[in-house]
Amino acid sequence: MKVKRLFTEKKFYIPIILFAMFLWGSAFPALKISYDVFKIPQEDYFAKIYFAGLRFFLSGLFVVLYIGLFVKEKN
Structure with a gap:
């Protein structure tokens, strides 16, 4: 499908x-x-922001990989 x-x-x-x-x-x-x-303490805001940045980076990477593998451009 x-x-x-x-x-x-x-x-x-x-x-x-x-x-x-x-x-x-x-x-x-x-x-x-x-x-x-990952042992991130409740008050460590830098670690939370860093972790969020890693998650968004990985999700963007997955989107780019998906587009590269499954989306074919029509010319």
């Missing part, structure tokens, strides 16, 4: 919406767990 078809057909709207809701809902608990795993 093509990715474009996945986002344009109505029968896929509800599963995609539920998946997005799950991801948004799991973000805060995942952060709390990752602070414990």
Whole structure:
């Protein structure tokens, strides 16, 4: 199945919406767990900002890799 078809057909709207809701809902608990795993203290704001920067950098890298691998440009 093509990715474009996945986002344009109505029968896929509800599963995609539920998946997005799950991801948004799991973000805060995942952060709390990752602070414990990486031993980031509650008052260390620099470490939290640094950790957030790493997460955003990695997510951007994943987007670039996805586009490079799966999105074909039409000329």
